[in-house]
Amino acid sequence: xxxxEQRYNDLTFRTEKHCGLTIEGFSRAAMQTYWRIxxxxxxxxxxxxxxxxxxxxxxxVSHTHMDHLLALPAYVCRRRMMKMExxxxxxxxxxxxxVQHLLDAFTHLDHGKxxxxxxxxxxxxxxxxxxxxxxxxxxxxxPITSVGYIVWERKKKLKEEYRQxxxxxxxxxxxxxxxxxxEVKHPRVAYLGDSTIxxxxxxxxxxxxxxxxxxxxxxxxxHKTDKIYRRGHIHLDDILERRNRFHNKKIITAxxxxxxxxxxxxxxxxxxxxxxxxNRLILWF
Ligand SMILES: [Zn+2]
Ligand SMILES: [Zn+2]
Numbered sequence: 501x502x503x504x505e506q507r508y509n510d511l512t513f514r515t516e517k518h519c520g521l522t523i524e525g526f527s528r529a530a531m532q533t534y535w536r537i538x539x540x541x542x543x544x545x546x547x548x549x550x551x552x553x554x555x556x557x558x559x560x561v562s563h564t565h566m567d568h569l570l571a572l573p574a575y576v577c578r579r580r581m582m583k584m585e586x587x588x589x590x591x592x593x594x595x596x597x598x599v600q601h602l603l604d605a606f607t608h609l610d611h612g613k614x615x616x617x618x619x620x621x622x623x624x625x626x627x628x629x630x631x632x633x634x635x636x637x638x639x640x641x642x643p644i645t646s647v648g649y650i651v652w653e654r655k656k657k658l659k660e661e662y663r664q665x666x667x668x669x670x671x672x673x674x675x676x677x678x679x680x681x682x683e684v685k686h687p688r689v690a691y692l693g694d695s696t697i698x699x700x701x702x703x704x705x706x707x708x709x710x711x712x713x714x715x716x717x718x719x720x721x722x723h724k725t726d727k728i729y730r731r732g733h734i735h736l737d738d739i740l741e742r743r744n745r746f747h748n749k750k751i752i753t754a755x756x757x758x759x760x761x762x763x764x765x766x767x768x769x770x771x772x773x774x775x776x777x778x779n780r781l782i783l784w785f
Contacts, residue, residue, distance in 0.1 A: 502555075503582065504551075504552065504554055504578075504582050504584065505552055506551065506552065507551070507552050508550075508551045510550055510551050511526070511548050511550040511551075513525055513534070514526065514784060514785070516782075518710075518749070518750045519688070519710040519711055520539075521537050521539050521540070521688065522537060523535070523752065524553075525544075525784070526548075526754075526784075527545075527715070527755045527784065528567075528754075528755065529567070529715075529733075529756065529757045529758060530567055530757075530758055531547075531567055531758060532548040532567050533547040533568050534546060534547050534550070535713060536553055536556045537651075538555075538556070540629075540633060540651060540688075541556060541557060541558060541629075542556060542560065542629070543556045543558070543559045544560050544562065544691045544693070545559075545560075545561055545693070546568065546569055546571045546572045546589075547566075547567045547570055547571060548570065548571045549574055551578075554575060554579055554582065554584070555584075557579075557584070557585060557587050558587065559575075559587065559589050560621075560649045561589060561590065561591035562648060562692075562693025562694060563592060563642055563644055563645060563646035563647070564591070564595045564598070564644065564645075568693070568694070569599070572589065572599070572603070573606040573610075576589075576603065576615065576616045577606075577612060577614055579616075580612070580614065586615040586617065587616050587617070588617045588619060589616055589618050589619065590621050590627065590637075591618065591619070591621065592621060592645045592647055593621060594645050595620075595645060596620040599618055603616070621637045621647060622637060623637050624637065626652075631654065632654055632655070633651065633652070633653065633654065634651075634652045634654055634685065635649050635650065635651050635652070636650045636652065638703040638706070639702065640695035640696075640698075640699030641695050641702075642694045642695050642696075642699075643731060646693055646694055646695060648695065648706065649690070649691045650687050650690045650706060650709060651687070651689040651691075652685040652687055652688065653685065653686045654683055654684075655683070655684050655685075655686075656683060657681060657682060658670070658680060659679075659681060662680050687706075687708050688709060688710050689709055689710065689711045689713065690703075690705070690706035690711070690714075690748075691713045692706065692712070692713065692715060693715070694717075694732055694733065694755065695732060695733075695734070696729055696734060696738075697738040697739070700714070700745075701742075704745075707745050707747055707748065708747050708748070709748055710748065710749045711750045711752065712746070712748040712750070712751050712752065713752045714751065714752070714753055714754075715734055715754060715755035716734050716735070716736055716739060716755065716756065717734060717735075717756060718733060718734070718735045718736065718756075718757055718760070719735070719736040719756070719760065719764075719765045719768045720760055720764065720765075720768055723735065723757065723760070724737060733755075736768065736772065739753070740772065740773065743777060746780070748780060749780060750780055751777060751780050751782065752782045752784050753781065753782065753783055753784060754784040762785045765783060766783060
């Protein structure tokens with residue numbers, strides 16, 4: 501085991517396998533949010549950073565509220581200290597300068613360089629991480645600039661018109677320079693970040709991802725107020741009103757308000773959704 505893989509239990513997080521992916525993370529509103537998927541070598545948000553998460557080299561930040569960003573300088577510093585490659589941090593383009601200033605301030609305070617690539621993203625863009633994997637950027641609805649991300653699996657598939665041909669015929673066509681295949685992509689993971697439900701409604705591909713990681717900051721009736729929507733969050737009822745739209749294999753809900761204890765959230769959800777949306781709905785405490 502490498503020193504960077506040592507588990508110290510310095511920060512709590514939960515680990516579960518879903519749809520062939522390991523989902524690891526923790527998310528509580530106003531506390532901290534951090535997720536990663538080791539197989540994809542990427543993570544979402546940097547509210548805090550368990551020691552062993554530093555092995556993940558690419559991060560997608562949804563927005564710059566402190567509970568989603570605070571660990572960035574520590575993460576970059578640890579990778580430099582452990583002689584790892586500089587990481588890539590994708591974040592809303594409008595915030596890149598301010599985040600660079602934050603890193604510059606820590607470079608000054610800590611007397612150490614913080615090497616990383618800050619990549620400003622805008623909704624509508626997509627980034628190829630590898631031949632098999634691309635990430636698209638989606639506008640969400642929150643009081644500050646915020647985006648969600650979809651991780652796409654890309655595969656080459658034989659074009660429809662060539663499916664009746666034999667292997668030899670296909671090979672001959674390919675040798676003659678004809679492109680017999682086309683790219684098909686499938687949404688593996690969608691990460692909403694902090695948003696009202698408009699963040700899903702306006703980005704319907706999120707409803708199709710194998711695994712959807714989304715916020716559900718509020719579940720209690722008393723918390724269903726205009727204020728939670730003005731602050732850009734989701735209530736359990738918003739999900740239930742759209743229950744038929746979710747085609748995800750797993751719907752991971754998190755970022756619960758600290759005003760509601762875990763047991764109360766669990767009780768409310770299990771009373772309102774006894775079948776947990778065909779056992780697809782996960783409350784991630
Ligand atoms: Zn948050
Ligand atoms: Zn936020």
